[in-house]
Amino acid sequence: MDKPIFQVKGVDVFYGDNHAIKSVNLDIARNEVISLIGPSGCGKSTFIRCLNRMNDTIESARISGEVLLEGEDIYSKEMDVVMLRARVGMVFQKPNPFPKSIYDNVAYGPRIHGLVDTRSDLDDIVKESLQKAGLWEEVKDRLTAIGTSLSGGQQQRLCIARTIAVGPEVILMDEPCSALDPIATAKIEDLIDELREKYAIVIVTHSMQQAARVSQRTAYFHLGEIIEVGDTDQIFTNPKERLTEDYITGRFG
Amino acid sequence: MSLSAYFVINLILALLLYLYGRSRAIAFSSSRKLFATKGYFGLHNLLVAFVPSFLFVLIYTLAEPGMIRYLVQSALPSVLDVEPESFQFIYNELLNVHAEIIPFDASNTTHTLGLAVYVGAINTVSISKMLLFGSIVLIATMYALYRTNPSFNARVHAELMIKWILMLLSMISVITTFGILLSVLFESIRFFGQVSIFDFLFGTQWSPQTAIREDQVGSSGAFGAVPVFGGTLLIALVAMAVAIPFGLFSAIFLSEYAKSSTKDILKPILEILAGIPTVVYGYFAALVIGPFIRELGDNLGWQLTSESALAVGLVMGVMIIPFVSSISSDVISAVPMSLREGSYGCGATKSETIRNVVLPAALPGIIAGVLLAVSRAIGETMIVVMAAGLAANLTFNPLEPVTTVTAQIVTLLVGDQEFDSAKTLAAFALGLVLFVVTLLLNIYALHVVRKYREQYE
CATH class of the missing domain: 1.10.3720.10 (MetI-like)
Structure with missing residues (x-):
């Protein structure tokens, strides 16, 4: 692996007394899709939320260990959380477009970061982001319609466009298809494959087929620990650990 | 019979029917599968016995003064010379004599004859109240007894009654709102009979002093x-x-x-x-x-x-x-x-x-x-x-x-x-x-x- 974009070293997370993540180590490379799988409550979502400090919003959460983004500890005092989240974007489980127009949803990030000076530059970013998210053709005639009026799958692609518009290096996706039907899911999966060219993508998923389809590497979480990390093909065809094998063969989880 | 007496009688009867329904249901629950649990038979009987007669007593009691007045008004002219416009005055006097606020004067024909009419009216109204109450209670009891049998689905009926009772109670606040609105509205209409609504809504002078006597200093307001x-x-x-x-x-x-x-x-x-x-x-x-x-x-x-x-x-x-x-x-x-x-x-x-x-x-x-x-x-x-x-x-x-x-x-x-x-x-x-x-x-x-x-x- 080239120099990884993210290096996670010995991270522990506590929610109050609950030890949710136990000394996890993981490297995440550029231009790869890595999927995190594991049974419910194993800490996948908690882990992914460590990568852009989204756990900061939870009062009882405490974290120790190092998370390095391009060699820089994101939990250090010098780290600007706002800049971090601009570099590490996030797409959530349930589509959560703002109750604003489609245009304003996508323009939200560029506006607050002051990325553009003129209206036409902003128009370009919106168009480009919607194109990358594969939504442009469907919404180009109704950019002023409210974002929540779209279908579930379109809303999720709108959220992806909103994330892309900020120009991140990494995109975190927390079960992005769990609220979507199979057709919308297929569109998002195709999109993930295209986005890999420009971004590193970390995806949490409950669907092992999805992990197998979209990711190059897979990490298996169990009770807050990473049991096994490896190439997706290897994990699904020839897991080294007994726990991994039990999970992917459906013996539990 | 006072209001509380009606209430107590009503309550006792309802409780008896409740116990009856319950115990009957227990008795026949051994022989057949019931539509409802025994509690519902009791509840059904309780509601049937209590609610209609209670409502009747309540409404009748509210209407009583009006009914008495109507009876007196129609009966009084046959015994006394009463001008229609002075009826209110005589009626008030009768009320006060009956309540012993004004002393009874045996030489005053208004007192002697009028009071007899008044007392007669009171008796008529309260006897018919008792009779009507008795027949409502009787019908309700018979209905409850008739319904206390294994093939009756007491659960559905009791739930339905609960729904209606709750609806009735919730209507009371709505009715009160309308009542307040109407009373304010009627008084306002009287006001607008004296002062034009246009002057009221758009006038910029407010000094609500009206002269009480003709010769008094002070404006018309x-x-x-x-x-x-x-x-x-x-x-x-x-x-x-x-x-x-x-x-x-x-x-x-x-x-x-x-x-x-x-x-x-x-x-x-x-x-x-x-x-x-x-x-x-x-x-x-x-x-x-x-x-x-x-x-x-x-x-x-x-x-x-x-x-x-x-x-x-x-x-x-x-x-x-x-x-x-x-x-x-x-x-x-x-x-x-x-x-x-x-x-x-x-x-x-x-x-x-x-x-x-x-x-x-x-x-x-x-x-x-x-x-x-x-x-x-x-x-x-x-x-x-x-x-x-x-x-x-x-x-x-x-x-x-x-x-x-x-x-x-x-x-x-x-x-x-x-x-x-x-x-x-x-x-x-x-x-x-x-x-x-x-x-x-x-x-x-x-x-x-x-x-x-x-x-x-």
Whole structure:
């Protein structure tokens, strides 16, 4: 692996007394899709939320260990959380477009970061982001319609466009298809494959087929620990650990 | 038989039928599978025995005085010479004699003959009450006994009855609202018979003094309500200028920034403000804030009175802060966490997130809270009576004394008044307009809240 974009070293997370993540180590490379799988409550979502400090919003959460983004500890005092989240974007489980127009949803990030000076530059970013998210053709005639009026799958692609518009290096996706039907899911999966060219993508998923389809590497979480990390093909065809094998063969989880 | 006697009889019978239904159901539950549990047979019988006869007694008792009066009115002319217009006078005398307020005079034919008619009417009405009550109870009992059998689905019937009873109870508040509206409306119509509605709504002179005697000095009164409503509006504006920023900002702090432990302490304290009696706010405004503003004016070289719209508005604003902050912090908390996270995920700061995402999403609810607070401010009386003065000034200067609709209603109705003078009736007209305004505000606020609710469900 080239120099990884993210290096996670010995991270522990506590929610109050609950030890949710136990000394996890993981490297995440550029231009790869890595999927995190594991049974419910194993800490996948908690882990992914460590990568852009989204756990900061939870009062009882405490974290120790190092998370390095391009060699820089994101939990250090010098780290600007706002800049971090601009570099590490996030797409959530349930589509959560703002109750604003489609245009304003996508323009939200560029506006607050002051990325553009003129209206036409902003128009370009919106168009480009919607194109990358594969939504442009469907919404180009109704950019002023409210974002929540779209279908579930379109809303999720709108959220992806909103994330892309900020120009991140990494995109975190927390079960992005769990609220979507199979057709919308297929569109998002195709999109993930295209986005890999420009971004590193970390995806949490409950669907092992999805992990197998979209990711190059897979990490298996169990009770807050990473049991096994490896190439997706290897994990699904020839897991080294007994726990991994039990999970992917459906013996539990 | 007194009302409580009816009630006790009714209750005893209902309990007996309840026990009967229950025990019968237990008896036949061994032989066959029941539609309902034994409790439902008891409940069904209880409701059948109690509700109709109870309602009957209640309604009949309310109608009793009217019925007696009607009977006396139709029977009296056969024994006495009664002019139709003097009937009310004689009837009142009979009532007083019967209640022994006026001593019985055996030589007075009105007393002797009239009282006989009156007592006869009372007896007729109360005997028919007993008979009707008895037959309703009898029918209900027979119905309950007839229904207490294994093939009857007591559960469905009892549930249905519960539904109707609850519906009836909930109608009472609706009926009361309409009753109040109608009574105010009728008095207002009488007022508008004496003063033109146009003068009332658009006149700028308010001096509601009417001459009691022909020769009395004093005008015929001026009933232009504009200065009164202007005063209400001015005070409400000052109050909202206090309540909206303080209420909204404390709501934002409480629901977005405060730790839950801080919130647990601060929120109840803030809500105590809503529990302080308005009279206390009133003397706070009259004795502390008003003089303070006057002294401040003295220091600046202005001649100010201690009664002013500003003093009242400031205190009233503090009073309604909890209305704004409580509802606002509820709707702010109700904005889904996922929206905030979406914004944080784009790299927005906390205040950017609140400004751009949370507040716009919560805005309808906040508006509703503000509107409820406004209708509260408009209807507030005590503070105004104590600290605003009674001069009907048409002014937009909050440093001058003004008067409000509610304060005027109080002054118009306090003291000895003829109830059909324009002065007293004006109070009802003011009340009607106030009622309509606050009703519209409340309806609009509820409409906004409902629209908001649909957005996230």
